[in-house]
Amino acid sequence: MYIRDISHYIPSQRVTNQYFADLNGLTNEWIVERTGISERRxxxxxxxxxxxALEAVKALEKQVDFPLQQVDLIVGASYTPYDTIVTLAHKTQHYLNATNAAVVYISSACSSFLNAMEIVEGYMAMGKSKNALVVLSEHNTAYHNEHDHKAGHLWGDGASALLVTKDKPTTPSLTVKEIFTRGAAHVGRGLEGVTLRPLHGGIEMPYGKDVFLNACSYMASATRDIIERNNYTLDDLSYLVPHQANHRITKNVAENLKLSPEKAISNVQYLGNTGCAGAAIGISEHWHEFKNEDKIVVTVFGGGYSYGAMLLVKE
Incomplete structure (x- = not known):
């Protein structure tokens, strides 16, 4: 299958580190040293x-020469829903008047992007879809605790939308060579490392070190696995798009894989952790920079824990 095009939406309001310095004494230097984040949206x-989500869909409408109301599958992904019944996927169907679309919602923390793509892959493999829309959106600031010294300063908001087709488009696109995801709830502090309990404190990350260590390890190993299974080497890799949780994690994974820093796409420094939308936003931001035959790996690690990778080739 193919990513025919991708868009993103980022809110206009910027929250700099000075806000947290004034709020709870966390200095700009302290936050940047530990996370790489200077501001978030x-x-x-x-x-x-x-x-x-709808803003990202509207942006995609302007970019593609395909009427999005004709998609036959809409997969929405988020762990920070506005409505747990009328999900962002249903809102998207209503907006587009996509009368023949199946509508699915997935929530698997920051791995949701790849899980959503796997759902599309499954529908297409079964002959149930030819043109799908994947919509990712996170409203982390609706759930976070700004006064939490451990994680309150990490979170940002944003959204992305992707048009995925079963048949190869006539325009340049990204071929999805492989996707895989795995659960890792049995590892370390999997059930406690990151939690979002709306009635009990919102987003919390009491075991940040455990999250950091496992994210670095699993995203690096997932990248190696998917590259090797597809008969490439790490030298063949043009870009790495890791989950945008912490710039230190991105640098650690790139160093582990012996990749030059410029190959690791990162937006967490100016957007904060935008959850499952972050890596997709990164692809959208760099879409026109990808060259023919570029190999791109998206790798994720989510609270819970879970991980995975997706190999893309520009064609």
Whole structure:
């Protein structure tokens, strides 16, 4: 299958590190040293997970020469929903009037992007879809605790939308060579490392070191695995797009794989951790920089724990 095009939406409101210095004494230097984050984006008072998703879909509409109302599958992904029943996927179907689309919602923390792509892969393999829309959106600032010294300063908001087709488009696209995901709930602090309990404190990360160590390890190994299974070497890799959780994690994974820093796409420094949308936003930001035959690996690690990788080739 093929990623025919991709878009993203980022809220306009910027929250710099000075905000947290004034709020709870966390200095710019302290935050940058530990996370690489200088600022993050925050949804406005009238925005939410669904409205940001629709903005990304509207941006995609302007980019593609395909009527999105004709998609036959919509997969929405988020762990920060505005509505747990009328999900961002349903909102997208309503907006597009996509009358013949199956509608699915997936929530598997920051691995949701790849899980959503696997759902599309499954539908297409069974002959149930030819043109699918994947919509990713996170409203982390609706759930985070700004006063939490461990994780309150990490989170940002944003959304992305992808048109995925079973048949190869006539325009340049990204061929999805392979996707795989795995659960790792049995490892370390898998059930406690990152939690979001809306009635009990929102997003919390009490075991950040465990999350850091496992994210670095699993994203590096997933990248190696998918590259080797497809008969490439790490020298063949043009870009690595890791989950945008922490710039230290990105640098650690790149160093582990012996990749030059410029090959690792990162937006966490100016967007914060935008959850399952972060890696997709990174692809969208660099879409026009990818050259023919570029090999791109997206690798993720999510709370819970879970991990995976997707190999893309520009064709």
């Amino acid at each position: 925050k949804a406005g008072a009238e925005e939410n997970t669904a409205t940001m």
